[in-house]
Amino acid sequence: MLRRATALLTRPASSLRAARAFSTDVAEAPVGNPAFNEAWKKVIPHIDPPKTPLSFMKPRPPTPSSIPTKLTVNFVLPYASELSAKEVDMVIIPASTGQMGVLPGHVGTIAELKPGVLSVHEGNDVTKYFVSSGFAFIHANSYADIIAVEAVPIDRVDPSLVQKGLAEFTQKLNSASTDLEKAEAQIGVDVHSALNAALTG
Amino acid sequence: MAMAALRREGRRFAISPNPIAAVRSSIFPAEEQAPLGVRSISTQIVRNRMKSVKSIQKITKAMKMVAASKLRAIQSKAENSRGLWQPFTALLGDSPSVKVKKDVIVTISSDKGLCGGINSTSVKISKALNKLTAGPDKETKYVILGEKAKAQLIRDSKKDIELNITELQKNPLNYAQVSVIADDILKNVEYDALRVVFNKFQSVVSFLPTVSTVLSPEVVEKESEAGGKLGDLDSYEVEGGETKSEILQNLTEFQFSCVLFNGVMENACSEQGARMSAMDSSSRNAGEMLDRLTLTYNRTRQASITTELIEIISGASALEG
Numbered sequence: 001m002l003r004r005a006t007a008l009l010t011r012p013a014s015s016l017r018a019a020r021a022f023s024t025d026v027a028e029a030p031v032g033n034p035a036f037n038e039a040w041k042k043v044i045p046h047i048d049p050p051k052t053p054l055s056f057m058k059p060r061p062p063t064p065s066s067i068p069t070k071l072t073v074n075f076v077l078p079y080a081s082e083l084s085a086k087e088v089d090m091v092i093i094p095a096s097t098g099q100m101g102v103l104p105g106h107v108g109t110i111a112e113l114k115p116g117v118l119s120v121h122e123g124n125d126v127t128k129y130f131v132s133s134g135f136a137f138i139h140a141n142s143y144a145d146i147i148a149v150e151a152v153p154i155d156r157v158d159p160s161l162v163q164k165g166l167a168e169f170t171q172k173l174n175s176a177s178t179d180l181e182k183a184e185a186q187i188g189v190d191v192h193s194a195l196n197a198a199l200t201g
Numbered sequence: 202m203a204m205a206a207l208r209r210e211g212r213r214f215a216i217s218p219n220p221i222a223a224v225r226s227s228i229f230p231a232e233e234q235a236p237l238g239v240r241s242i243s244t245q246i247v248r249n250r251m252k253s254v255k256s257i258q259k260i261t262k263a264m265k266m267v268a269a270s271k272l273r274a275i276q277s278k279a280e281n282s283r284g285l286w287q288p289f290t291a292l293l294g295d296s297p298s299v300k301v302k303k304d305v306i307v308t309i310s311s312d313k314g315l316c317g318g319i320n321s322t323s324v325k326i327s328k329a330l331n332k333l334t335a336g337p338d339k340e341t342k343y344v345i346l347g348e349k350a351k352a353q354l355i356r357d358s359k360k361d362i363e364l365n366i367t368e369l370q371k372n373p374l375n376y377a378q379v380s381v382i383a384d385d386i387l388k389n390v391e392y393d394a395l396r397v398v399f400n401k402f403q404s405v406v407s408f409l410p411t412v413s414t415v416l417s418p419e420v421v422e423k424e425s426e427a428g429g430k431l432g433d434l435d436s437y438e439v440e441g442g443e444t445k446s447e448i449l450q451n452l453t454e455f456q457f458s459c460v461l462f463n464g465v466m467e468n469a470c471s472e473q474g475a476r477m478s479a480m481d482s483s484s485r486n487a488g489e490m491l492d493r494l495t496l497t498y499n500r501t502r503q504a505s506i507t508t509e510l511i512e513i514i515s516g517a518s519a520l521e522g
Contacts, residue, residue: 036298044329050410051401054295057287074288078376078462081284096441108433110292110448111440135455137292140436145288147459149376 063141067105073120075129075146082129082151083120090121091144093136094194104142111136113148115194128154130198132191159199166192243505247498251491258487264315265480272405272473275374279402279466286413286463289456294431296424297414301393303342304334305363307386307461308354309399309468310347312367317475319400319408319468320349326410327354327398331361334396344386346465363390374469376462383458393420397460402470406478413464415457418449 032055040049070087091102094116113134120127134148169188176182308327310320327350331341344364345351351365366382386395395415400408416424422445425434439448 033295033297039298040329040333043333047325047329050326050398050412052295052297052411053286053290053413056283056401056411057290060291074284076284076288078282078285078459079278080281084284096443100440108437109440110437110452112443112448112451135288135452137288137437139291143291145291147285147288147455 060139060143061141063139068142069104071102071104071106071142071144073144073146075118075120075148075151077148077151086120086122088120088122091146092117092119092121093146094118094131095136102138102144106138106142106144108140109136109138111138113146115191117154117198118146118148118151128198130154130157130195154198157195157199162192162195162199166196244498244501247494247501251494251498254487254491254494258484258491261480261484261487265477265484268473268476268480272470272477275466275473276402276470278374279463279470282463282466285459286456289452289459292437293416293421293434293456295414296416296431297396297412299394299414299416299420299424300336301416301420302339303391303393304330304339305342305344305386305390305392305395306330307344307395307397307464308346308350309397309464310345310350311468311472312348312370313472314349315476315479316472317479319471319475320347321353322408322410323398323400323468324350324353326412328358330396330398330412331358342390342392344390346382369465370469374465376458379462379465380458383454383461387454387457393417395457397464399464399468400471402467402474405474408471408475411464411467413460415453415460418446418453421449421453422446 033052036052037049070089071091073083073086073088073091074081075083075086089103093100093102093111094113095111096114099116100111113131113136115132116130118129118131120129129151130153131146131148132150134146136147137145139145166189169185169192173182173185173189176185306327308323310323314320327343331343334341341361342363343354343358343361344366345354345362346366346369348367351362351367354362364386366385369378369382372378394417397413397415399411399413401411403409421431421434425431434445439445441448
């Protein structure tokens with residue numbers, strides 16, 4: 001009987017220490033949009049509110065107080081996520097003002113991309129992609145999101161086709177009559193000359 | 202045909218000896234329960250029915266296989282496109298409860314039918330969103346992608362439909378096509394907020410209706426002054442000589458085409474998945490119907506054989522005795 005009494009006394013002490021998490025506990029679920037759900041329920045109570053993108057996304061970490069050592073890069077294309085949450089040392093992006101280097105701790109920036117070379121530096125490896133155009137968001141918490149419409153690794157580009165394309169579009173630009181044709185030909189010339197520069201440079 | 206009419210006449214005068222059986226077989230009243238003595242003509246009708254149900258089952262099974270293979274092809278593409286809208290939401294946040302003057306609801310639906318309830322769900326959510334965002338001096342318009350939503354929305358909201366785009370899946374879905382559509386919409390429709398309604402593909406049996414909100418550049422600037430998630434937008438520098446409003450213009454247009462691309466891919470996946478499960482349940486129902494018909498057929502056949510045997514034997518015993 002004394003043994004049971006001591007057991008009773010020690011049990012609450014042990015439960016105070018650390019409650020073990022159940023295996024069925026869900027990991028921190030992504031947040032939804034409570035204000036929207038409330039407004040929905042008031043007007044349309046009999047249908048469940050639709051989901052919003054926030055509930056499908058992992059929340060981003062807040063800005064750390066000290067500069068982190070690595071930059072986390074998300075490089076996405078419509079058909080694939082080339083790099084998702086990859087930790088690198090530096091990326092050089094082809095912004096509209098020229099090549100821009102991004103290191104961890106970079107100030108928050110929104111940059112529009114022009115056709116050019118994107119290089120990802122991880123230790124001693126450098127991976128180069130030719131990017132057609134897109135946007136790059138650099139967040140203050142050392143997360144970089146690069147969204148491009150089309151990107152290919154540099155070694156997949158065929159030099160002879162680049163020359164042919166450049167000649168063809170320069171000729172189209174010279175013979176263009178309407179503004180629309182001029183604009184299209186100009187875009188072709190820009191992309192092909194950037195490709196040319198990427199291959200040689 | 203005449204035999205069936207005669208049989209029916211006979212039944213009107215003779216009370217059926219087995220009322221329970223009559224109730225059970227009330228689906229085929231003319232074929233069974235023929236006290237006047239029938240030959241094998243009654244099995245013909247059941248046989249025809251069995252043949253048609255079997256061919257329907259084959260067709261629905263084939264449709265399920267086709268939907269499964271199409272789903273496999275498109276599912277990987279849709280999952281790869283999921284990373285496309287996340288950077289925009291990380292930057293601009295998500296504000297579905299924003300109050301604007303001109304709302305445009307972009308409803309994504311399928312062109313073909315027989316895909317379960319997903320199109321009705323999208324239309325229901327679009328109508329509910331319309332009710333939610335309605336108010337004094339506010340207008341809400343629809344842009345519809347796909348035939349099925351057009352058929353449902355044209356009944357009561359014909360004047361609110363701005364644009365209707367069909368035959369999206371004639372060629373395999375790709376970003377260039379969707380960006381042309383997005384360009385069309387942005388050029389022809391005035392908007393302060395675009396709400397894209399689609400079914401997000403979670404698994405082969407589960408599709409979640411989702412609404413993604415894309416704001417116009419003016420509204421983004423207004424909201425960033427108001428504070429909240431968009432309030433941090435000012436802390437971002439803009440690379441290059443452009444002002445913030447110029448870059449916001451390109452940004453919101455790009456965001457809309459990315460969100461629309463992801464929505465269209467997810468909806469296509471959901472359509473194939475829903476069609477798979479709809480065709481699966483209809484093949485199962487056809488199979489059950491076939492089982493019931495087979496039992497009926499066997500009963501009818503055995504009854505007619507028994508009647509013939511009785512006639513022969515009674516005829517033979519009459520000759521003897």
